[in-house]
């Protein structure tokens with residue numbers, strides 16, 4: 001695979017404030033990369049740097065192995081010369097123009113005219129399923145249609161790279177889920193390298209080949225969605241990517257090289273977890289257990305199970321989330337499907353699937 005876009009130690013400061021801090025990324029040709037992080041963490045700024053709408057303070061950016069930004073060497077390629085298609089949260093569709101004219105705009109700027117122009121606009125509209133709407137005024141379109149027009153406009157000039165900045169966040173949930181599937185399908189079909197920004201983890205997990213998790217201007221972890229879910233390298237990633245139980249525990253003993261670690265909590269939980277790092281008796285660590293990696297059943301007094309008290313039941317569509325008291329602290333368990341109603345206050349037995357509890361690497365001790 002060849003490299004489509006590379007950021008090397010990119011930093012962007014606005015006065016004394018550093019919005020993007022030492023970001024390095026390598027994006028392969030054909031990849032769908034999602035940048036995920038909370039509001040203000042620098043996602044849009046990173047996109048604007050790639051697009052050439054901002055100039056980095058330090059570092060360099062290359063697209064198709066050509067340096068497009070490198071302030072140290074005085075290199076800056078203007079946005080219109082970077083071959084990039086962009087779709088933003090606000091549709092940025094011109095209301096006074098027809099669908100055709102909106103999509104034709106990037107080609108007109110590039111001095112494409114006549115039959116060639118018509119053919120290419122038609123093709124881009126076919127890709128997004130709007131070929132029959134080309135004469136309509138943009139104001140007459142629904143939100144989902146407007147976002148498709150924006151997508152067709154991003155595709156029409158045959159970009160080498162597509163950038164999406166929260167393109168679906170103005171749409172209602174149903175439409176968002178529908179367009180998300182279409183978008184992924186379109187990307188598969190065209191093979192276009194895409195960078196997609198969102199703060200919605202469900203969107204990130206569904207769309208991404210790889211997710212880049214950002215916090216406060218920095219990249220915290222990069223990996224496939226399943227990797228980030230199973231092996232977060234920081235508490236921030238675990239919290240952002242899932243709704244895992246995360247709590248502090250004290251190391252009792254450890255077996256290396258397997259990494260099997262016996263732990264306890266102050267409230268009286270005793271359990272084993274996996275750790276990638278060497279730990280010592282008495283070390284305080286943070287542990288993650290996904291609520292879907294647990295089993296909850298009727299109490300029968302056997303010693304293999306943990307005895308817990310049911311505190312709360314919440315139905316969540318296709319699953320049920322139970323909060324139980326385990327070792328004097330709340331702990332969540334998710335059970336898929338419809339289950340029989342459980343009475344709050346009831347005694348239950350809890351089992352954590354072997355191998356599913358993990359010690360989260362500590363800040364500064366991260367590999």
Ligand SMILES: Nc1ncnc2c1ncn2[C@@H]1O[C@H](COP(=O)(O)OP(=O)(O)OP(=O)(O)O)[C@@H](O)[C@H]1O
Nearest residue numbers: 014017019037038039040041042043044045046199
């Ligand atoms: N032109 C600017 N001048 C000064 N500060 C800026 C500028 N652009 C962005 N910032 C600051 O940089 C930080 C990162 O902004 P950015 O828009 O990249 O965040 P984001 O991750 O896209 O957030 P959101 O999810 O809310 O869109 C913010 O604190 C923002 O206020």
Ligand SMILES: [Mg+2]
Nearest residue numbers: 043044045165
């Ligand atoms: Mg933003």
